[in-house]
Amino acid sequence: MIGETPRCEYLHAHDELVERVRRAQPDEDLLYDLAELYKVFGDSTRIRILYALFESEVCVCDLAQLLGMTQSAVSHQLRVLKNAKLVAYRREGKTVFYSLADGHVRTILGQGMEHLCEEGEERI
């Protein structure tokens, strides 16, 4: 935080705008939680897990094999996904099966893909 924030010369014109924009901002805590949610998507290992779960529910061991990673590493990442309520799990004997918990995952990843593939064609 800064005590004295420098301001540009159009000050009076922009003051109104800044206030309007400020009022439109969602609650601080909500924005923080939102950032936390996207952090979860911000790792290729976790994205690979999510794409795997697009196809079917999968157990931890199979995920480890699929990703070529330690079971421990996968388990740690699954916990992150679980905390964000992006995956659900079901126990069957010794095995735990994970699945997608939420339809938003597909939309979010789909929109991300679109953005990547269109790269600067679209203007809003």
Place this chain on the structure above:
Amino acid sequence: MIGETPRCEYLHAHDELVERVRRAQPDEDLLYDLAELYKVFGDSTRIRILYALFESEVCVCDLAQLLGMTQSAVSHQLRVLKNAKLVAYRREGKTVFYSLADGHVRTILGQGMEHLCEEGEERI
């Protein structure tokens, strides 16, 4: 990477599944880029900037005032957003105005918000 990946006992049943899931996985590089994209959303400062740009194009100085942050910090974050092609900019004299570059931003943030607010009601 691991040489000897441990595997669960249902091996033969799951082998087929693992192969099917593997084939469905998007290209490794694409998944990496996708993760990079979500990392950009994974910071509350950048999200606040994006929500500000929902309302109007805004200059760097006003963003700094709105966020209560250094102009430098804002500028650094704007570069991240610019590199991800999430914002566009327009120069007018000394002032630079930033705006949203892409409609996907609204969808992605909207879906994230929905996910946060529904928290575990929906099952896919």
Place this chain on the structure above:
DNA sequence: ATAACACATGAACAATCGTTCACATGTTCA
């Protein structure tokens, strides 16, 4: 009860990230 297995978790380390500070770039106006 004991062994074997699937999975979870805590500590620790390297790597990455966000902010700050100092300074550079580019534009306007006298």
Place this chain on the structure above:
DNA sequence: TGAACATGTGAACGATTGTTCATGTGTTAT
């Protein structure tokens, strides 16, 4: 040209993150 202003950028520091290693928990079968 030179001063003033808005913005951009490189280096550096503390904080966060992902993986590994060792170990803990919970289940099954003997």
